Amino acid sequence: MAPRQKKQLVHEDNSTKGEWIRRFKANPFVFIGTIVVLIIVIVAFVVVPAIVPEAGGRSVDLNFGSYDKIPISYVPGNYFATMQGNIARWYQNYLNESNAQTINQMVWRQAFEETVLHIAMLQEMKQAGYVAPEAVVDREVAQLPQFQENGRFSVARYRQMDKISRLDLWREVQESIAKQHYLNDVMGLRIPSGEGAFVGNMTARVRSFGMAVFPLDSYPNEEVINYALSEPDLFRITHLSRITINSSEREARQVLDSIKEGTKTFEEAARELSADSYADRGGEMGVRMAFELTSDVPDSQERETVISALPGDYSPVVKVPSGWAFFRAEEAVRPLDTVDTANIDKVRSYMRSFERGRIENWLFDQASLFTAAAGESGFDAAVEEQGVQKRDFGPLPLNYGGVSMENLFTTLSAQSISELIPAESDEKFWRIAFYTPLETPSEPLVVGDNVLVLYPREETIKETADTEEINTFYSTFVSSNAETSLRSHFLHSERLDDKFVATFLQYLFSFN
Known part of the structure; x- marks a missing residue:
């Protein structure tokens, strides 16, 4: 190296040291804090993926639980470790001083969940008796980029890899093929060509409603007492x-x-x-x-x-x-002492469990009287005259089952009316709601712990563009929903023994 270059390097080195010393003297606590955070980041995203903690000179088994009694463990080079490394690299761009610890836990948790899904899908294929044929695996391995030269498979490049690594790679490809078959079978079901349009058309008619509510709890004490007196031995x-x-x-x-x-x-x-x-x-x-x-x-x-x-x-x-x-x-x-309100409450509780039909019949009679009054004087006037509970909801499409598609498909649960919670998958409710003529009280119907009378106030027809938008995104929605359901199925399975939190806190939280 030329003397001038050496002098330049020495000058730059001294300049760098001087800058570090100046920053330390100016604000030692901030300076030290910055270095500590830097160390945390390095440990979380560089050191930890590369090592397994040691206890007493021996490697600690980072076991996070099991699925179907198959251990879910972090071992350098295995699926868990690969996922942890990939996810950690993706999160590096989002690190800062305040979130390093939180992101580290997120990285490990996501790697754990991906490993659970990996094992679960392989177990499903194993139980189904599927094994990827050797010829198919060989063909997939031969197409891997690392073995290509001039657009063709290179035997020389393939043989440069040691036998153990080749065997591990072959098994990874075999598992990948099995998983892909599983995903194709579960999530690749073809959607009928008209289904998206049909679902989109469900939103075309949108109605707003008034609703009269007759709760089971409104059954009067006099009726409760009459029943108790008719069955004296029970009480x-x-x-x-x-x-x-x-x-x-x-x-x-x-x-x-x-x-x-x-x-x-x-x-x-x-x-x-x-x-x-x-x-x-x-x-x-x-x-x-x-x-x-x-x-x-x-x-x-x-x-x-x-x-x-x-x-x-x-x-x-x-x-x-x-x-x-x-x-x-x-x-x-x-x-029975019928003056004691506690006794009457017990009789009421008995009737709700064993004589519910008697209560509902009485409420149906009250609802029918209300319907007759509403037909004469109008819905709102009848509500006021009879002191009936009233709710208003809508606009709402015919959304049986509570399908949720961003802001394109309004759900009944989004109306935040407790009396409607059980109605989302009630076929009779939807039939009455959308086939009762406008400004006409419906026939009474039981929904949960209430008898309801619906009153369709308004109906509008959405523009074609709105229904076409649902049709366009329907296949994406179905795929996304299927994936979410699949993850939930495996991650909440009784076959999963989830020990993630305990292992993370014992072996990895201390690194932070």
Whole structure:
């Protein structure tokens, strides 16, 4: 090297050192912080992809879980490591001081998920009995760019690669072919030529609605009481204590005999021997209605014996789902107190579970009266006169199933009306909504916990350009939706043992 060049390099080197020293003296904390962030970035995106952490001088197995009991591990050179490296390089352009740690975790998580999908698809093909033919794999390998020379396969270039690397590459190509077949089978289903146009035409008619709501909870207390009085046995009030023995009927009888003989008190036996949730309370069950004992004592005759016991008496040992039990009556059975609102609430709850049809029939009658009034005085006037709950929603296309396509296809859920949540896939709802004449109240229909009356207010026909836009993007939408569904299926599968967070925090978070 010429002396002048050496002097120039020395001058530049001294100049660089001087600049670093000047920056350090000017603001040492910022300077050090910048260097630390630089080190974090280097470790996250250069060092970590190239090494596996070590513990006690031995390599640590970066195992993030398993799929179908196949380990999901980071090993230099394997699929996980390749994906981690590729994703890390892509994210490098987005790194800054504030997001290095977050992006590092995102890189590893995405690599993990891609590896799960890789293993899952290969397992699906394996279980289907598919193996890529050797001739097909050989042909694909021969077409790889690294083996091409003057547009043709080069044997010389192929032999420059060592045998182990060639075998690994061959297996990678074989797996890639299997995965591609799986994706073609699952996501490559042909879309009928008219389907996009049909879906687009679904948005052509758009309607806005008024809606009258008759909730199940509006069923009046008077009707609840009338029902309770018509079925007095169901709602008798009893106060019981209980001891449950799950070993054998014989042992349950022995415990009952010891209590009757005075060897143990009922409360002592409950705390020491009972195998139910009442043991800590000395067997105290509290007040129950007769119908609430159905699950405790399934046999109706045995249940009646328990309910009818006199105060202080013990029932015989009876069969219960968890073993055998006997009861002590704390008070005499008594009829329902209809003044107690808590009792009425219990009867209402029973009716919602076992007599729902009775409630719906009553609400249908109220809705029919409303419909008649709306036909005479108008929808809004009838709402005000009868004090009915009202909702307005729309404009909305006939979107059965809640198809969501950007801003092109409005969904029922986007209306943010709780009473409509169960209606998205209710065929009767959509039929009534779009075939009831405009400005005419519909027939009543049950949706979830409400009886509804729809009132179509307006209808517009969209321009052809809007429906054609949906037709244009429909195939892309279907493919994207299929891919999302596929990822969700595998990433939420019971066959996946996801230990990503634990492994990342133990071995990789410390690098940051």
